[in-house]
Amino acid sequence: MLSCREMSELGSEILDGHLRLRTRWAVMIHLRMCPRCKMYIKQLKLTAQVLQRMPLGDDAVDTQRILKKLQDSERL
Amino acid sequence: MDDEQELLKRLRQGDSGALEAVIKLHHAFLVAMTTPLVGPELADDVAQETWLRAFAAIRKFEGRAKLRTWLARIAINEAHAMHRKHRREVSLDSWGLDTGSPIGSRFNAQGAWDAPPTQWHHDSPEELLTEAELHECIRKHLHKLPGDQQSVVMMRELGGLDYDEIAQALGLAEGNIRVLLHRGRQRMHAMLDHFEEVGTC
DSSP states (O other): OOOHHHHHHHHHHHHHTOOOHHHHHHHHHHHHHOHHHHHHHHHHHHHHHHHHHOOOOOTTSOHHHHHHHHHHTTOO | OHHHHHHHHHHHTTOHHHHHHHHHHHHHHHHHHHHHHHOHHHHHHHHHHHHHHHHHHGGGOOSSSOHHHHHHHHHHHHHHHHHHHHOOOOOOTTTTOOOOOTTGGGBOTTSOBSSOOOOOSOOSHHHHHTOHHHHHHHHHHHHHSOHHHHHHHIIIIITOOOHHHHHHHHTOOHHHHHHHHHHHHHHHHHHHHHHHHHSOO
């Protein structure tokens, strides 16, 4: 029987599908019985998805400075 | 992705507006991703070199990976080259050591939840990302992660690189990369959890 602490440690392995068959079974059984762990794993997944979709664009980047350096190097 | 294809087409044609647009989109990411590797002073130089290589090779980019992933690969190579040239780097010796669970204190001695997770107001990544304040908060907390976790989260989640590539780039085993990614996600989850609870960063 997996404890909730163990479930939290397995979180990313569960999300990324890296578990062996036997552990996968134990995880599935635990998740059926434990809404708390189900919520934690769901929120961990949301966290990963937010990071994956996070735009890191920055309008304040000085593009002219970067382009000038590129032109100066005469390799563009 | 369609926007990206259009941008790529214009880049290949040498459209200067497209050059500017792509720099605005990805420069901050490249600097943030390489900062834990080479330190803040050299990260901007690494990003600059990355643009040089990328624009010179853009016609060879087939668009099978996302542009950000392709740029991340070039940036990692440039960071390694910079390291060799300057013979200095942020020490990576302690990288990969597991710092333990950041939520260990939320369980009792039997391993059951003492402080269980609570329901969030937002249910999808799109909903969460409509909160402008959250963007700033995520950036801030990404930088607060230990260097190794920061690198792995940046390379994997934001850059879209594979585990084996990240392992090679950082000189660590894939198992270490998985643990670091998990710890990074757990810390970022704690940040989101706090945001959901109190409504501010």
